[in-house]
Amino acid sequence: MLKILLIEDDSLIREELKTLLSNQGYQVSGVTDFRDVPRQVREASPDLILLDISLPGQDGYQVCTAVRSFSAVPILFLTGRDTAMDELQALTLGGDDYVSKPYNIPVLLARIGALLRRGAPAAAAAGTRSCPMEHRGVRLDTVTGTLTKDGKSVELTKTELKIMYLLFLHPGEIVPRADIIEYLWDNEIHTDDNTLSVNVMRLREKLRALGENDFIQTRRGMGYQCEN
Amino acid sequence: MKLFDYMHEIKGVLLVCFSGGLFFTLVLAAFGVSAAQLILLWMCFCLILFSTLVCCWQKKRRRLSYLRDTFGVLEPKYLMAEIADAPDSALEQVYFHMLQRALKSMADQVASSQRQTREYREFLEQWVHEIKLPVTGIELLCENNKTDVTRRILAQTQRIGQDVEKVLFYARLGVAEKDYLIREISLRECVMNVLTRNKQLLIENNVSVHTENLSHKVYSDSRWVSFLLTQLISNSLKYKSARPLVLDFASRDADGYVELSVTDNGVGIRQSELPRIFDKGFVGSNGRGAGAATRMGAATRMGAATGMGAATGMGLYLCAQLCERLGIGIRAESEWKRSTSICLYFPKDQTVMTQN
Numbered sequence: 063m064l065k066i067l068l069i070e071d072d073s074l075i076r077e078e079l080k081t082l083l084s085n086q087g088y089q090v091s092g093v094t095d096f097r098d099v100p101r102q103v104r105e106a107s108p109d110l111i112l113l114d115i116s117l118p119g120q121d122g123y124q125v126c127t128a129v130r131s132f133s134a135v136p137i138l139f140l141t142g143r144d145t146a147m148d149e150l151q152a153l154t155l156g157g158d159d160y161v162s163k164p165y166n167i168p169v170l171l172a173r174i175g176a177l178l179r180r181g182a183p184a185a186a187a188a189g190t191r192s193c194p195m196e197h198r199g200v201r202l203d204t205v206t207g208t209l210t211k212d213g214k215s216v217e218l219t220k221t222e223l224k225i226m227y228l229l230f231l232h233p234g235e236i237v238p239r240a241d242i243i244e245y246l247w248d249n250e251i252h253t254d255d256n257t258l259s260v261n262v263m264r265l266r267e268k269l270r271a272l273g274e275n276d277f278i279q280t281r282r283g284m285g286y287q288c289e290n
Numbered sequence: 291m292k293l294f295d296y297m298h299e300i301k302g303v304l305l306v307c308f309s310g311g312l313f314f315t316l317v318l319a320a321f322g323v324s325a326a327q328l329i330l331l332w333m334c335f336c337l338i339l340f341s342t343l344v345c346c347w348q349k350k351r352r353r354l355s356y357l358r359d360t361f362g363v364l365e366p367k368y369l370m371a372e373i374a375d376a377p378d379s380a381l382e383q384v385y386f387h388m389l390q391r392a393l394k395s396m397a398d399q400v401a402s403s404q405r406q407t408r409e410y411r412e413f414l415e416q417w418v419h420e421i422k423l424p425v426t427g428i429e430l431l432c433e434n435n436k437t438d439v440t441r442r443i444l445a446q447t448q449r450i451g452q453d454v455e456k457v458l459f460y461a462r463l464g465v466a467e468k469d470y471l472i473r474e475i476s477l478r479e480c481v482m483n484v485l486t487r488n489k490q491l492l493i494e495n496n497v498s499v500h501t502e503n504l505s506h507k508v509y510s511d512s513r514w515v516s517f518l519l520t521q522l523i524s525n526s527l528k529y530k531s532a533r534p535l536v537l538d539f540a541s542r543d544a545d546g547y548v549e550l551s552v553t554d555n556g557v558g559i560r561q562s563e564l565p566r567i568f569d570k571g572f573v574g575s576n577g578r579g580a581g582a583a584t585r586m587g588a589a590t591r592m593g594a595a596t597g598m599g600a601a602t603g604m605g606l607y608l609c610a611q612l613c614e615r616l617g618i619g620i621r622a623e624s625e626w627k628r629s630t631s632i633c634l635y636f637p638k639d640q641t642v643m644t645q646n
Contacts, residue, residue: 072423078430085434116419142419144513146471163422164451166487167433240441240493247489250482252499254534 064178067108068092069099069125070140071117079112086171096120100128108135110178113157115141115148123155130156136177140165168248195230197288200274202230209272216268221251221261229278229288238285262286291354296347304343311335353377368393368400407464414461418454425450444490451487452524456608459517463611470616475512477550478504481539484519495527496534503540506548508636514612515634519552521605522632526554529576531627546638547619553631559624567622568610571603 066088070076076092083090093102096118103111103125111129115122126137136159139152144162152160159173195202201210207223208215218226228245229237239258246253253261262278269277279287297304315328323331360374361367371390377383428447432440462469481504485492492499526537538553559567563574613620619635 072427074427075423075430078427078434081434082430142422145469146511146513147469149471164426164429164447166483167429168486169483238438240438241436243493244441244489247485247493250501252485252492252497252501254493254496254498256496256534257498 063087063089064110065089065091065106065108066110066112066174067103067106068112069103069117069122070112070114071096072114082167082171083174088174099125100132103129103135104132110174111135111137112174113137113139115139115143115152123151126152126155126157138173138177195227197230197233198274198277200269200272200277202226209268211272211274214272216271218265218268219261221246221253221257222265222268224249224251225258225261226265229286233288236281236285236287240285242286291347291351293344293347296350297343300343300346304339307339366400368396411461411465414457418458421454425454441490442494445494446491448488448491452520455517455520456605459514459612460604460608463608463615470511470514472509472511474507474509475515477506477508477541477548480512480515481519484516484523487516488520488523491527492523495530497527497537498534499537499539501539503542506541506543506550508548508550510616510618510636514616515618518609518612518618518634521609522552525605526552526556526630529630530554530556544635547635548638550634550636551631552633553629555629558626558628558630559622560626561624564622564624568606568620569603570607572607573603 066083068076068079068083068090070079070092076094080090080092091106091108093099095102099117099120113122113125117125122139122141126139129135129137137157139157139160140163141148141152141160142163149160158177161170161173195204199211202208202223203210204223204227207218207220209218209226224246225242228242239255243253243255243258246258262280266278269275277288279289281287311332315332318328318331357374361370364370364373371386371393374386377386425447429444432444432447478501481501485499485501523537526535533555536555539550540553541548541550543549557576559574559576563572566572567574610620612618613634617637619633621633621635622630623633624630
């Protein structure tokens with residue numbers, strides 16, 4: 063598991079970032095004593111450092127320079143300031159990237175992923191499964207974007223594919239509409255509530271063509287479910 | 291100053307000279323000086339008088355010309371008394387001295403005013419920096435505990451983010467130092483970032499977005515362009531119609547520019563109001579309810595009644611100001627009750643960008 067070291071003095075942000083990153087499968091530790099930070103870095107020996115620029119008694123740039131003297135570990139600057147000068151300074155002092163508050167969460171996670179891939183290409187892969195998925199005899203191939211059953215197959219549009227993928231990830235569970243819409247938005251498909259209903263209707267028609275009449279069930283007021 | 295004006299100014303002196311000349315002519319005539327000698331004397335007298343007059347006139351003219359030239363190129367003008375050479379005539383010295391003191395007192399006022407503005411702006415920057423901490427905390431809390439309620443909270447914090455950004459950029463507008471980092475940015479990436487940052491707010495308002503034709507790259511500052519796009523989205527949200535809002539982002543080549551258009555299917559803007567939408571503090575007749583709200587006070591009352599935020603009329607003004615500083619063209623088109631389209635024009639030639 064990849065180790066991330068958090069150097070952030072606001073305790074709420076630090077704790078929540080820890081939760082966020084642990085949920086993503088990283089091993090996270092946070093610095094709470096801000097005296098001699100470089101030593102703590104050396105002891106922790108992380109795969110990535112998230113470094114806040116405004117720290118008590120010192121600034122993040124000094125810490126970065128100190129760490130750079132003994133380690134080339136990727137450093138992602140976190141900060142509340144967002145002037146061009148700050149960004150330039152961060153990058154020229156040995157930082158690898160720069161994210162400003164309030165954090166654009168998907169972007170933050172993507173950048174962390176990118177920095178870790180750069181450092182350890184094999185270990186960092188935590189992407190979506192590209193292997194085919196199956197539920198009740200219906201196979202979803204995410205590479206070709208098709209649903210197959212008993213030798214018959216139908217092609218799915220990009221949106222239908224994403225919806226189906228999400229439902230396949232939670233077989234037997236109710237997936238709330240809000241989750242589906244948000245998942246689509248995270249994948250650059252910016253649909254509204256109506257469009258979601260239309261897409262599910264189309265999916266059902268395609269499933270009917272495969273002989274599956276009740277594959278996706280509507281749970282009123284809650285979401286959709288792939289019946290077990 | 292024309293010769294005639296100068297003569298008019300010293301007409302008293304001229305009058306005395308000529309009266310004196312006349313007097314002495316009569317006296318000399320009484321002493322028996324001949325007419326021919328008198329005429330000769332008069333001619334010499336006139337010659338001396340005239341050449342002295344012309345010399346004095348030229349001297350004055352040169353002085354005035356110098357003052358005018360100095361004043362013409364001087365910036366700021368209230369430093370006139372410090373820059374211009376000291377005068378030699380006693381009267382001018384008095385005026386000059388007064389001018390110096392008056393202008394110095396004004397320069398002190400200006401410096402004090404500038405210092406106050408700078409202190410206020412620095413305080414604002416610091417405040418924005420501070421306020422981002424709890425907002426980030428809230429957003430992380432919501433992200434880690436995804437429920438319907440927290441999604442709605444996130445939508446509201448995204449609104450807070452938009453308004454905080456507006457304050458920050460307004461404060462930075464007046465600054466002499468230019469806070470730009472011009473580099474190649476992908477319009478698609480920029481738009482996606484903005485959409486992600488306002489995701490919950492847009493989803494909650496049942497907005498759907500089309501972003502198919504966004505392949506262009508331009509040279510600009512990504513943060514400021516993000517701010518522009520956020521303001522345009524915020525406007526579209528504010529002025530949407532009863533039907534679900536659809537936003538369309540598209541880019542295309544246009545004549546030496548890359549045009550980025552943001553189109554919505556909202557209430558639109560009246561043709562009569564279209565030329566004024568970028569004016570500071572302009573609040574049009576839009577919004578719910580009947581009647582035109584042409585003053586901010588009226589807009590606030592109306593806003594309070596309908597639960598909609600009070601329109602400050604600053605959003606598009608800020609956008610226009612920013613665009614001017616960044617060398618981006620901005621234009622609006624609208625069909626009343628059907629759609630509104632705001633287009634940004636990024637110059638293709640990178641060198642055009644560095645005018646500021």
